[in-house]
Amino acid sequence: MSRGQGSRRGGRRGGKGTPGRGGRTPRARGRQSAPERPSGDRAGPSRRLDGTPSGPRGQRRRPDDLGGDVVEGRHAVLELLRVGRRKVHEIVMVEDAPDNPAAAEILDLAGDRRVPITRVNRRRLDALAETDAPQGVVARAAHLRAVPLDELLEPNRRGRVPFLVAFDGITDPGNLGAALRSAETAGATGIVIPRHRAVRLTPAAVKAAAGAVEHLDIALVGGLPAAMATVTDHGIWTVGLDMGGERSIFGSDALTGPVMLILGAEGRGLSRLVGRRCDEVVSIPQKGSLDSLNVSAAAAVACFEVVRRREAEEAT
Numbered sequence: 531m532s533r534g535q536g537s538r539r540g541g542r543r544g545g546k547g548t549p550g551r552g553g554r555t556p557r558a559r560g561r562q563s564a565p566e567r568p569s570g571d572r573a574g575p576s577r578r579l580d581g582t583p584s585g586p587r588g589q590r591r592r593p594d595d596l597g598g599d600v601v602e603g604r605h606a607v608l609e610l611l612r613v614g615r616r617k618v619h620e621i622v623m624v625e626d627a628p629d630n631p632a633a634a635e636i637l638d639l640a641g642d643r644r645v646p647i648t649r650v651n652r653r654r655l656d657a658l659a660e661t662d663a664p665q666g667v668v669a670r671a672a673h674l675r676a677v678p679l680d681e682l683l684e685p686n687r688r689g690r691v692p693f694l695v696a697f698d699g700i701t702d703p704g705n706l707g708a709a710l711r712s713a714e715t716a717g718a719t720g721i722v723i724p725r726h727r728a729v730r731l732t733p734a735a736v737k738a739a740a741g742a743v744e745h746l747d748i749a750l751v752g753g754l755p756a757a758m759a760t761v762t763d764h765g766i767w768t769v770g771l772d773m774g775g776e777r778s779i780f781g782s783d784a785l786t787g788p789v790m791l792i793l794g795a796e797g798r799g800l801s802r803l804v805g806r807r808c809d810e811v812v813s814i815p816q817k818g819s820l821d822s823l824n825v826s827a828a829a830a831v832a833c834f835e836v837v838r839r840r841e842a843e844e845a846t
Contacts, residue, residue: 594750596723598674598731598743602664604632609741611639616672616744618645622658624666625649636667645669660733674731674743676750679757682720683764685788692766693836694790696722698754698804700825702796703729707738708826709793714742716833721748722757722790738826754792758807761790768792768809771832772799773822775813779832782812785839791832793825 601610610618621640627633640647650658652666659668681687682694695713700706706729713721729735736743751757758768766788771779779785792808794800805811814823814831823831 592673592675593725594676596674596676596731596743596748596750598736599671600660600733601669601671601736602659602661602667602733603737603740604636604665604667605740606737606743607667607669608632608636608639609744610669610671611636611643611645613741613744614643616674618643619670619672620646620648621667621669622648622650622655624652624655626652627666633667661737664737674748677720677747679722679749679751679760682722682747682749683761683766685765687719690717690719691786691840692720692764692788692790693718694720694722694761694766695829695833696754696757696790696792697724697728697795697825698770698792698800699724699728699795699798700793701727701729702825703732703735704738705796705824705826706731707735707740707742709829710735710739710746711742712826712830712833714739714746716830716837718746718833721746722754722761723748723750724754725750725752728795754801755803755807758790758792758804762809764788766790768807770794770800770805770808770811771814771828772805772811773813773816774799775811777810777812778815779812779835780815782810784810785836786843789836791829791836793829793832796825 601607607621610616618640621636623633623636637647639645655664655666655668683692685692693716695709695718697706697709700709710721723730731739731743749757761768767784768790769779769782769784770792772794792800792804794804799805800808800811814828816822
């Protein structure tokens with residue numbers, strides 16, 4: 531649970547309503563995201579699509595390895611082929627794949643890129659898949675690689691004001707994937723994930739992201755508080771999302787400039803140190819009987835509030 535303050539970095543960004551520096555005041559304990567059991571990935575060692583192990587047991591992970599080598603689901607596989615960011619080793623599809631535009635485009639793109647395609651019956655494909663609903667197609671590709679944090683901090687990366695999204699210890703792969711999908715759709719310029727005590731791009735996360743991982747640049751950091759200090763040094767405002775936030779996200783003055791949104795883990799919200807390091811901690815107003823949103827829903831609300839505020843400012 532995060533205990534910290536609202537806005538602390540007073541005077542760095544001018545203008546009416548800019549949050550000022552204040553003392554640390556405890557916040558009510560609360561959650562911005564509901565606790566959920568990790569779900570989606572089947573237990574078991576990583577393997578090739580023919581069922582053989584993909585590497586020696588206990589093989590050391592590369593420091594920049596995000597995972598993502600197993601891609602399941604029509605949207606995820608289609609975007610993997612469209613973007614062409616990494617090598618695709620093989621694709622397995624069901625023999626009775628439905629005649630739809632997505633399946634047809636997968637076949638066309640795989641043919642253009644000379645990716646081997648194997649047809650199997652549905653029972654065999656379900657046995658090879660690492661998620662419960664692979665939608666009739668599974669691909670194996672090169673692992674996604676993290677980028678250095680400094681690359682995400684360039685002032686006009688991709689011609690846009692920096693808009694980063696960081697995740698503080700999220701362990702549910704489905705939530706991570708759905709949050710990445712929202713962040714990419716909202717135009718986030720980069721993602722920050724802790725190297726330890728957080729899920730990476732498992733098959734369930736990649737499937738839930740529906741192709742977003744092919745477009746996003748993701749940095750792995752040793753510790754989120756230290757990364758936040760680096761982000762701050764580059765003039766980027768850090769805004770945490772927590773039910774104990776002193777103000778509503780809809781009233782924040784920090785979203786139109788360079789910003790990094792930070793979303794906490796399911797159940798506990800922001801960790802204490804991360805909450806204290808935030809320039810501002812905000813909440814999403816709850817109007818119903820339930821007291822929390824899961825992190826993927828909270829990410830969607832927060833990311834598109836950034837979009838709304840920036841478009842409103844551009845229109846004035």
